[in-house]
Amino acid sequence: MTSPAAEPASEVPSPPDATATPSVAPAAPPAPAGRRITGAIWAALAIVYVVWGSTYLGIRVVVETMPPFLSAGARFVVAGLLLAAIIAARQGVAALKVTPRQLGSAALVGVLLLLGGNGLITLAETSIHSGLAALLVAVVPAWVVIIKACFGERPTLGGVAGVLLGLAGLAVLTLPGLTGDVHLGGVLLVVLGTLLWSSGSFSSSRIPMPKNPFTASAYEMLAGGLACTALALTRGEHLGLDVGEISTRSWVAWAYLVVFGSVVAFTAYAWLLQTAPLSLVATYAYVNPVVAVLLGALILGEALTLPIVLGGAVVVLGVGLIVSTERRR
Structure with a gap:
């Protein structure tokens, strides 16, 4: 799950849905008032809804026969190189030029987002269902509001209510792990x-x-992918790895995450930020987990238990409150 890399103060970042492009939105002017919502906008929004929502399913299929951090590292490096090549082709090589401080900052953010966020989720999906992972990840906007509050940025009343709902939903989703029904x-x-x-x-x-x-x-x-690869080698994921034993469906899922999860959905999201109302674009934050749960149930046969349905509904409601109120500031 992923989005561009610079977060305007009033925006809620997307959850780490494992799409290989970082999850905070670039500063972009909102669409002019009264602009018609075209078919192209709905098509791009559908891509973000479905593709980002499906990345949890893709990860679950990848780790069936691929090592978690090794597959994630390769995916992020390939996606980063693809994106850099597209930038160079469309904007010129000069568009890739950055200062050492900017490069260091991008590397730090990449490690936090892609090794810490996506990488750990990839490892987690070796033991829990993709739908549960997506619902747990949906709480990200609540954590961001809390972190901002710790640094002096006062949340709205709606934001506080959304955080409380999100954390309550998180508690419900965690209960099966405490009772032993899922891997804690x-x-x-x-x-x-x-x-x-x-x-x-x-x-x-x-x-x-x-x-x-x-x-x-x-x-x-690139930084996050290299960090994931380094951790994979430290964990010994390459030892005894037989590429011939990796299933075709894992390879297809891996390629899907690289091409569609990263490049296609990321481009659609960036375009939406420049052409569509931000309130409409923000709806992906609570649509993605619903898509992930439905795909997990339909394709992988993941059970829709009461804690998942109840906790998921509470989390989605909380995220909706945060998105709708924080973006008005």
Whole structure:
């Protein structure tokens, strides 16, 4: 799950839905009032809804036969190189030029988002269902509001209510792990990943990032991908790895995450930020987890238990409150 790399103060970042491009939106002027919502806008929004929502399913299929951090590292590096090549082709090589401080900042954010966020979620999905992971990740906007409050930014009443609802939903979703019905370690890995992702999202608007959000995202993906690869080698994921034993469906899912989850959906999202009302674009934050749960149930046969349905509904309601109120500030 992913979006460009610079967060305007009033915007709520997207959850780390494992799409390989960082999850905070580039500063972009809102669409002029009264602009007609065209078919192209609805098509781009559908791409963001479905593709980003499906990335959790894609990860679950990838880790069936691929090592988690090794597959994530390769995916982010390839996606970063693809994005850099597109930038160079469309805007010229000069568009990739950044200062050492900007490069360092992009690398730091990339490690927090992609190693800490996406990487831990990829590891978690070796033991928990994709739908549960998506609903746990949906709490990210609540963590961001809390982090901002710790740094003196006062939340709205709606934002506070959304945070409380989100945390209540998180508690309900965690209950099966406490009772032993699901792998508690996987649940805690996702929660830790969302905290690191939220920290990266918050940091990205307060350190000297590259001005071009596409360039920033390319460097973030490369840094995060290399960090994931280094951790994979440290964990020994390459030892005894037989590429011939990786299933075709895992390869297809991996390629889908690189091409569609990163480049296609990211481009659609960036275009939407420049052409559509932000209130409309923001709806992906609570549509994505619903899509993820439905796809997990339909394609992988993941059970829709009472805690998932109830906790998920509470989380989505909380995220909706945060998105609708925080963006008005």
